[in-house]
Amino acid sequence: QVDCLCWCVGAQLAYAWRSKVIENAFDVRDRLGLRNTGYQEDQDVMYSLHRQGIDYLPLLIRRAHARGLMFVPSFRMNDTHHKSTPNDALAPEFWKTHQHYRLWDSTDGKSYYNAALDYSYPEVRNRYRDGVVEVASEYDVDGIELDFTRSPYFFQPSEAWEKRGILTAFVRE
Numbered sequence: 001q002v003d004c005l006c007w008c009v010g011a012q013l014a015y016a017w018r019s020k021v022i023e024n025a026f027d028v029r030d031r032l033g034l035r036n037t038g039y040q041e042d043q044d045v046m047y048s049l050h051r052q053g054i055d056y057l058p059l060l061i062r063r064a065h066a067r068g069l070m071f072v073p074s075f076r077m078n079d080t081h082h083k084s085t086p087n088d089a090l091a092p093e094f095w096k097t098h099q100h101y102r103l104w105d106s107t108d109g110k111s112y113y114n115a116a117l118d119y120s121y122p123e124v125r126n127r128y129r130d131g132v133v134e135v136a137s138e139y140d141v142d143g144i145e146l147d148f149t150r151s152p153y154f155f156q157p158s159e160a161w162e163k164r165g166i167l168t169a170f171v172r173e
Contacts, residue, residue: 029089083115
């Protein structure tokens with residue numbers, strides 16, 4: 001029996017809600033004039049509702065609750081997918097304009113993880129926290145998942161052990 005829907009709602013961008021604190025991926029996509037490939041845009045329910053000015057997330061939450069499921073929004077705490085397509089809608093402007101916050105010392109995965117941001121910087125932590133707080137305070141959610149395993153680096157590798165308290169304080173906050 002499934003009793004919980006854990007839905008990825010964002011990372012450095014809002015994927016599934018109309019955020020006032022971070023960019024929305026659909027708005028970025030429209031601003032850049034990007035179009036989906038591989039399927040019809042009118043079949044993308046979230047995008048279609050977003051274009052109509054309808055907030056998708058409450059609809060999904062109500063549907064989950066009506067089916068007896070808890071709803072837990074999930075946040076990718078340092079997603080690096082956008083590195084392969086840095087001009088795509090999933091590459092946040094914050095990431096593009098703050099390259100000095102990146103984990104340049106990380107060389108794992110053929111440098112895939114050096115697209116992650118360094119949590120040593122309060123600006124990085126605040127960006128993630130603001131999105132999480134907004135969803136937790138604006139929507140009827142049953143919990144929050146902070147997905148720290150998607151991209152496992154949060155500090156320069158040589159500094160990670162000495163800075164672990166920063167991440168502990170961030171989660172506690």
